[in-house]
Amino acid sequence: MNDLEDVLIDKAEIEQAIHEALLHGGEFAEVFVEDKRTTGISLDDRRVEELATGRDRGAGIRVVVGDTTGFAHTADITGAGLVAAATAAASIAKRGGGGVREVELVQQHYPSHGIVEIYPESIAKATKVTLLERADDAARSVNGAIRQVSAGYGDSRRRFVVANSDGVYADDDQVRTRLFVMCVAAGDSGMQTGYESIAYTVGYELFDRISAEETATKAANRAIAKLAARPAPSGVLPVVLKSGTGGILFHEACGHGLEADHIVKDASVYANRIGELVASPSVTLVDDGTVSDKWGTSTIDDEGYQTQRNVLIERGVLTDYMWDLLRSRKEGRASSGNGRRQSYQHLPMVRMTNTYLMPGGDDPDEIVAQTQNGVYVAQLGGGQVNTATGDFVFGMTEAYLIEDGKITEPIRDANLIGNGPDVLQKIDAVGSDFDMSPGTCGKDGQSVPVGCGQPTLRISGVTVGGTAGA
Amino acid sequence: MPELLDIAKRIAAQARDGEQIEAYVSWNRETEIRAYEGEVESLSSAESSGVGIRVIQGNRQGFAYVGDLDERHAHEALEEARDNAKFASIDEHAGLAEPDGVAVKELELWNDDLAGFANADKIALAIELERQVRAGDARIRQVVSADYGDSSGESAIASSKGIAVSSRETTCFISADVVAGAGDDTQTGSGYSVGRGSRDVDVSKAAGDAIERATRLLGATKPAGGRLTAVFDPRITATLLSILAGTLSGEEVARGRSLFAGRIGEEVATAIFSLVDDPTDIRAFGASAVDSEGLACRRNVLIEAGRLSKYLYDSYSSRVAGAVSTGSAVRGGYKSIPGVGARALALEPGELNQKEIVAAVGDGLLIQGISGVHSGVNRVSGDFSVGAEGVMIRNGQLAEPVREITIASTIQKILQNVLYIGNDVEWLPSSASGVSLAIGDIAMSGA
Numbered sequence: 001m002n003d004l005e006d007v008l009i010d011k012a013e014i015e016q017a018i019h020e021a022l023l024h025g026g027e028f029a030e031v032f033v034e035d036k037r038t039t040g041i042s043l044d045d046r047r048v049e050e051l052a053t054g055r056d057r058g059a060g061i062r063v064v065v066g067d068t069t070g071f072a073h074t075a076d077i078t079g080a081g082l083v084a085a086a087t088a089a090a091s092i093a094k095r096g097g098g099g100v101r102e103v104e105l106v107q108q109h110y111p112s113h114g115i116v117e118i119y120p121e122s123i124a125k126a127t128k129v130t131l132l133e134r135a136d137d138a139a140r141s142v143n144g145a146i147r148q149v150s151a152g153y154g155d156s157r158r159r160f161v162v163a164n165s166d167g168v169y170a171d172d173d174q175v176r177t178r179l180f181v182m183c184v185a186a187g188d189s190g191m192q193t194g195y196e197s198i199a200y201t202v203g204y205e206l207f208d209r210i211s212a213e214e215t216a217t218k219a220a221n222r223a224i225a226k227l228a229a230r231p232a233p234s235g236v237l238p239v240v241l242k243s244g245t246g247g248i249l250f251h252e253a254c255g256h257g258l259e260a261d262h263i264v265k266d267a268s269v270y271a272n273r274i275g276e277l278v279a280s281p282s283v284t285l286v287d288d289g290t291v292s293d294k295w296g297t298s299t300i301d302d303e304g305y306q307t308q309r310n311v312l313i314e315r316g317v318l319t320d321y322m323w324d325l326l327r328s329r330k331e332g333r334a335s336s337g338n339g340r341r342q343s344y345q346h347l348p349m350v351r352m353t354n355t356y357l358m359p360g361g362d363d364p365d366e367i368v369a370q371t372q373n374g375v376y377v378a379q380l381g382g383g384q385v386n387t388a389t390g391d392f393v394f395g396m397t398e399a400y401l402i403e404d405g406k407i408t409e410p411i412r413d414a415n416l417i418g419n420g421p422d423v424l425q426k427i428d429a430v431g432s433d434f435d436m437s438p439g440t441c442g443k444d445g446q447s448v449p450v451g452c453g454q455p456t457l458r459i460s461g462v463t464v465g466g467t468a469g470a
Numbered sequence: 471m472p473e474l475l476d477i478a479k480r481i482a483a484q485a486r487d488g489e490q491i492e493a494y495v496s497w498n499r500e501t502e503i504r505a506y507e508g509e510v511e512s513l514s515s516a517e518s519s520g521v522g523i524r525v526i527q528g529n530r531q532g533f534a535y536v537g538d539l540d541e542r543h544a545h546e547a548l549e550e551a552r553d554n555a556k557f558a559s560i561d562e563h564a565g566l567a568e569p570d571g572v573a574v575k576e577l578e579l580w581n582d583d584l585a586g587f588a589n590a591d592k593i594a595l596a597i598e599l600e601r602q603v604r605a606g607d608a609r610i611r612q613v614v615s616a617d618y619g620d621s622s623g624e625s626a627i628a629s630s631k632g633i634a635v636s637s638r639e640t641t642c643f644i645s646a647d648v649v650a651g652a653g654d655d656t657q658t659g660s661g662y663s664v665g666r667g668s669r670d671v672d673v674s675k676a677a678g679d680a681i682e683r684a685t686r687l688l689g690a691t692k693p694a695g696g697r698l699t700a701v702f703d704p705r706i707t708a709t710l711l712s713i714l715a716g717t718l719s720g721e722e723v724a725r726g727r728s729l730f731a732g733r734i735g736e737e738v739a740t741a742i743f744s745l746v747d748d749p750t751d752i753r754a755f756g757a758s759a760v761d762s763e764g765l766a767c768r769r770n771v772l773i774e775a776g777r778l779s780k781y782l783y784d785s786y787s788s789r790v791a792g793a794v795s796t797g798s799a800v801r802g803g804y805k806s807i808p809g810v811g812a813r814a815l816a817l818e819p820g821e822l823n824q825k826e827i828v829a830a831v832g833d834g835l836l837i838q839g840i841s842g843v844h845s846g847v848n849r850v851s852g853d854f855s856v857g858a859e860g861v862m863i864r865n866g867q868l869a870e871p872v873r874e875i876t877i878a879s880t881i882q883k884i885l886q887n888v889l890y891i892g893n894d895v896e897w898l899p900s901s902a903s904g905v906s907l908a909i910g911d912i913a914m915s916g917a
Contacts, residue, residue, distance in 0.1 A: 184727070190851050394842065395844070414853075417842070
């Protein structure tokens with residue numbers, strides 16, 4: 001694995017590619033060179049089904065002329081390969097005349113938001129396999145009702161260098177490690193599933209902090225709790241979201257609408273509303289790529305800009321959007337460090353990092369106690385949002401009825417449906433606790449790791465799409 | 471470009487005694503163009519390629535991939551796959567596909583015209599699409615994206631079991647996402663058109679669909695809840711068929727993760743309901759002559775006149791079940807191993823078009839969009855609860871639009887409550903085609 005310590009590409013070759021791109025008509029040129037290694041192991045039904053490893057190396061070159069972006073990528077990361085891609089990208093964007101421009105690349109070094117203690121590649125494959133077997137054992141030992149366990153382990157090491165004609169020249173070495181466990185429990189009323197995952201921008205030391213057993217036990221308990229679940233109610237109800245479970249809702253239903261690409265095209269409910277009250281005054285929404293070790297954390301974004309903490313909504317008032325390089329250049333402002341891409345084969349665009357609602361002053365237990373009848377959500381699954389309208393749908397994967405201010409019976413999986421801007425107005429209690437969870441955000445066909453967080457909070461009314469009576 | 475099949479064969483030929491090797495080699499060239507305000511916003515042009523290698527040693531499987539066609543890198547991946555195999559559990563069913571003698575059909579999925587279609591003409595299509603959408607209706611406030619895309623791809627599979635196949639295909643598409651507005655209300659809609667070559671795509675259809683879908687929801691309100699008959703638009707039906715195919719995967723059935731496990735021969739749907747997966751039908755976007763393990767794709771009847779007749783299998787799941795592969799191996803590219811999946815689902819069409827179905831239903835809801843399918847459908851219990859938007863049906867006519875509702879039932883009930891199947895078959899860019907479908911007794915939650 002020593003080659004991972006090597007320089008990905010010489011500075012002179014990057015400079016040459018940028019030079020070529022500008023010569024062929026580019027006003028702005030960027031070179032992104034990446035080497036990503038992944039390991040994935042899956043265990044199912046007590047068997048190690050698959051151990052897969054892979055490596056992708058390549059470079060993506062972006063050239064901008066006026067409002068047009070040309071992009072080409074190549075798996076050939078020699079100097080010649082880069083120049084060929086640069087020429088191709090420039091010819092795509094070509095409009096005006098080219099010119100020679102001196103670009104001085106000065107390497108930037110930024111402090112990291114976490115130190116990798118144990119590089120996953122230093123851990124034997126057999127050890128990683130054992131980790132999954134331990135998770136399987138732990139889940140099954142919770143209760144005989146656990147019939148099936150599947151578990152997955154993944155690690156990745158993504159090194160990249162990015163440089164552009166503005167003189168940006170930076171690199172990063174991102175290590176991510178994760179584990180998920182899914183259990184199926186069987187009972188009189190059929191089968192139910194329980195899921196738990198841990199995912200951090202750290203190395204294998206993750207499992208010294210949170211054990212595989214703990215993760216598996218959570219998943220198993222979730223499945224077992226649901227065996228007694230009855231169909232979810234249907235209709236508009238108060239919903240209390242447990243801390244750390246509902247951040248995805250705000251990511252999807254509000255965060256996407258605050259991405260500058262949607263804003264500049266006036267395709268967001270939040271366009272042209274800076275300074276307006278867009279949420280309940282108890283809401284402060286932040287996107288922060290610097291939170292130590294979190295799934296959406298990195299030192300720099302994929303355009304070479306330092307990540308930062310950006311306050312998007314402060315006490316209900318819209319304060320700013322999230323920006324990547326292209327959109328911020330056009331507006332004559334600085335990037336907010338939100339330019340991300342899935343790989344060298346993709347164009348960067350505005351993406352979230354870790355998005356969260358700040359804690360408030362309410363006692364989490366009191367929030368439940370003061371809810372007459374409603375739903376308590378202990379885990380939210382995936383969701384979908386229409387950015388232009390803010391309409392969203394999310395699945396509840398662990399939820400309970402609240403009756404007379406008490407959490408009572410578990411309910412079966414069902415969707416929450418509503419409108420992001422509307423929900424932000426309807427948050428009427430914000431707890432003093434806080435937690436985050438990892439997720440994968442998809443946009444325009446690209447997936448990137450993100451973090452989501454929030455304190456325990458209550459939405460005064462949201463539609464629960466249960467099947468009670470269906 | 472090197473011959474992909476030759477690369478695959480050279481890798482497979484390195485199998486040692488007692489070892490099975492399969493190499494999947496793919497290459498793809500893509501163009502993507504986005505138009506905005508009459509100009510090109512972005513144009514990407516790129517080639518990508520890679521090799522995925524499966525090794526089976528002593529009933530253990532290992533896998534590794536590399537994202538280029540450099541045979542030195544492929545050799546490193548082979549060694550990695552061999553090493554990875556040592557850590558997998560012994561599985562008596564592990565193994566590659568055995569050639570089964572089913573003849574591979576000749577399917578023409580490659581359109582030579584695409585290679586000669588100049589970037590300038592592609593750009594013109596994207597810009598024309600945007601223009602037609604903006605000009606088509608005064609209520610269109612924004613065109614979020616107006617895209618042209620095409621792809622030419624080849625893949626080859628060779629194994630030490632004697633599999634040696636290659637295939638190639640082209641696709642071409644245009645799509646538009648638009649925002650319509652009236653007063654404070656905004657709604658979105660999308661339209662697209664797909665084909666094998668540039669002449670297959672229809673700009674006015676894509677523009678018209680996007681406009682109609684965005685504008686017909688303007689003024690949508692949240693209705694009162696109740697139980698009603700829902701008419702699924704063809705796109706929604708295609709989503710339902712994809713969900714069904716997931717429950718009919720032999721892999722999921724074997725693992726007890728399907729509500730249809732152990733129900734072959736049972737009546738699971740009304741008698742008008744017949745579901746087929748036929749990748750050899752070249753009208754299908756997912757058409758393919760060979761599956762992702764190199765076996766011939768074939769026509770599989772999954773539900774015949776309401777009766778469950780077959781599950782889909784790849785070679786592994788067929789061995790687990792003691793069945794034979796249905797040629798239904800699919801894979802997500804060189805980075806992943808094959809799994810079971812449908813490619814070209816279609817319902818046996820009925821007699822009525824959508825308008826006639828709406829008239830026949832009398833009162834109900836035409837569903838234009840659903841969301842939350844991933845979280846709202848449980849393939850084990852059959853619970854079905856998704857967000858929806860659409861248009862109410864009153865007295866056999868389309869009436870007011872509705873939004874922010876959920877519709878709920880179970881997969882079992884939906885199949886038993888199919889009232890009408892339309893004749894309006896739409897071949898969609900998905901593993902399923904669509905047709906209008908009327909389902910009785912759906913619970914709608916609203917205000």
